[in-house]
Amino acid sequence: MKKHKSIRASLLRWMFGIRGPLDERAEHEIGRVCTNAYIFLFLYFMVVLAVSLVLTNVLNPAQSAYLIIALVAWGWIISAVVVSIGISHSGVMVREVSSARYTAERRKLVSMALLERWLLHFSTTFCAHCHQ
Amino acid sequence: MNHVRGLREQKGLSQTALAAEIGVARQTINLIENNKYNPSLDLCLKIAWVLGTDLNSLFWRGKNEEA
Numbered sequence: 168m169k170k171h172k173s174i175r176a177s178l179l180r181w182m183f184g185i186r187g188p189l190d191e192r193a194e195h196e197i198g199r200v201c202t203n204a205y206i207f208l209f210l211y212f213m214v215v216l217a218v219s220l221v222l223t224n225v226l227n228p229a230q231s232a233y234l235i236i237a238l239v240a241w242g243w244i245i246s247a248v249v250v251s252i253g254i255s256h257s258g259v260m261v262r263e264v265s266s267a268r269y270t271a272e273r274r275k276l277v278s279m280a281l282l283e284r285w286l287l288h289f290s291t292t293f294c295a296h297c298h299q
Numbered sequence: 300m301n302h303v304r305g306l307r308e309q310k311g312l313s314q315t316a317l318a319a320e321i322g323v324a325r326q327t328i329n330l331i332e333n334n335k336y337n338p339s340l341d342l343c344l345k346i347a348w349v350l351g352t353d354l355n356s357l358f359w360r361g362k363n364e365e366a
Contacts (some may be wrong), residue, residue, distance in 0.1 A: 192336055
C-alpha cells in the first residue's frame with residue numbers, strides 16, 4: 168500500500184512538475200485544475216459528437232474521419248494547456264532556494280533546459296531523416 | 300482565523316522548520332497563516348501537536364464569518 172502510494176506520488180510529481188513535497192494543498196490544486204479540464208473536455212466532446220454527426224452526412228468518410236480525429240486531438244491539446252496554466256498559476260510548481268544556492272540552481276536549470284532543447288532538436292532531426 | 304503564526308513564533312520555529320516537521324510545503328504554512336487555505340482536520344491536528352497546543356486554541360471562527 169505504501170509502495171503504491173509512493174508510486175502515485177512520484178507520478179503526480181513528475182506529471183505536474185511539483186518541486187516541493189506533495190502535500191494536501193498540492194493535491195487539492197491538482198484536483199481543482201483537473202476537474203475544470205474534465206468539465207471542459209466533457210462539454211467539448213459533446214459538441215464534437217454533435218458536429219461529427221453532421222460531418223458524416225456532409226463530407227465523405229475519409230474527410231470526416233480526419234476532421235473528427237483533428238477535433239479530438241485539439242480537445243486534448245486545449246485541456247493540456249488549461250491544466251498547465253492552472254497548475255503554474257496555483258504555485259505548486261514553485262521551487263524555493265536560498266540566496267546562497269540561487270546561482271548554482273539557476274545554472275543547473277539553464278543547463279537542463281539547453282540539454283532538453285538539444286535532445287528535442289536531435290530527436291526531431293533524427294525522425295525527419297528516418298522518414299526520408 | 301488562527302493563531303498559527305503567533306504560536307509558531309513563540310516556539311521559535313520558522314515556516315520552513317514547521318513545514319518540514321509536518322511534511323508539507325512552506326507555501327502551505329504561509330497560506331494557512333494568512334487564512335488563504337483551509338487545512339484538513341488531519342493537518343490541523345499535526346500543526347497543533349507540533350506547536351504543543353489544541354485545536355480550540357489554534358483555530359476559531361468569528362461570529363460574522365461565513366460558514
